[in-house]
Amino acid sequence: MQVALVGCGRVATSLALALLRRKDETWRPTAFFVRDPASPRAHEAAAATGLQVQPLARAAARVDSETLLLIAVADRAIADVAAALAAQGVHPAGAAHTAGSMGKEALAALAASGVPTGSIHPLQTVAQPDPDVFTGAWCCVDGDAALRLVLEALASALGMQPFSVPADARPRYHAAAVLASNALVALAAAAAEAMPLSDGLSPLLPLMRRTLANLEHMGLPNALTGPVERGDLTTIRRHLEALRDLRSAARAYRALADVTVNVALRKGTLDADQATALRTLLGAHAPGDGGDPDGKADHDTQTRADETGR
């Protein structure tokens, strides 16, 4: 099957590179269709893949009924691009977009003109064009029955594990992906800011890598370690004081320590009283939310924690 890509950004170019590398007639990338073939990004995609970059406005003349269209444009543009393709009378074998938060309904305009529609979302972060990026990832697929089988086969050919979520759960599915990936980058930024070194990130990377390995091998909640897991209020109070002037890091610390309390409760290393004491301490240190400026809550929670023997 021929595969034409709409857009020439990171995902479209990575898909093209990964398919080209297979040297497999089953999935033969043919061209990029883009809004501006003269853009620097279009030149880069052409140079990286050797594929032609064609104007999106003339896709109808070049896309036939043997071609699968993969629409990898910005989420906000998907419905408009589908409408523009439908208005041209494009009639491919099927069309699928690569966004996570929406299913095939984003391509309603093409569906209305009789094109089988679907979506194929690599559950992976694609920060630059890379033919290897899909290998080992999961891939959320939906679509009209026959197209869905095609998309599952494509995901497998790219080394991904196809799966599906209910249509109404797509935003929640994508929110989970954002927490696992984008929020991890934000968390690294907050941690690097707190690290008292000019390059705050480098010393944290082995720690982050091992944490991911522990998650992989031990799972949740067993991978959790640290002062919340140990119910160590004294250390946490010290952290909160140290982060007082680092607003972003302090907010991230408090919000995630609150989530960490839940994980520690699941792990069974905290009891309900210790959890309450920790949450009181975290709330008491939240600036501007009516916290306890005298540290009385700290004292009280420490006393309660001491009473629990921790």
Ligand SMILES: NC(=O)c1ccc[n+]([C@@H]2O[C@H](COP(=O)([O-])OP(=O)(O)OC[C@H]3O[C@@H](n4cnc5c(N)ncnc54)[C@H](OP(=O)(O)O)[C@@H]3O)[C@@H](O)[C@H]2O)c1
């Ligand atoms: N990056 C990731 O980690 C990742 C992972 C999985 C799925 N996805 C999904 O894959 C899709 C593409 O993401 P990306 O990261 O590859 O984006 P990207 O690198 O920013 O590229 C976006 C592409 O969309 C095109 N575009 C934007 N607005 C357009 C419009 N109005 N009409 C026509 N083309 C338009 C851009 O064209 P110009 O070059 O002319 O600006 C560019 O080719 C998105 O749906 C995204 O949610 C991304």
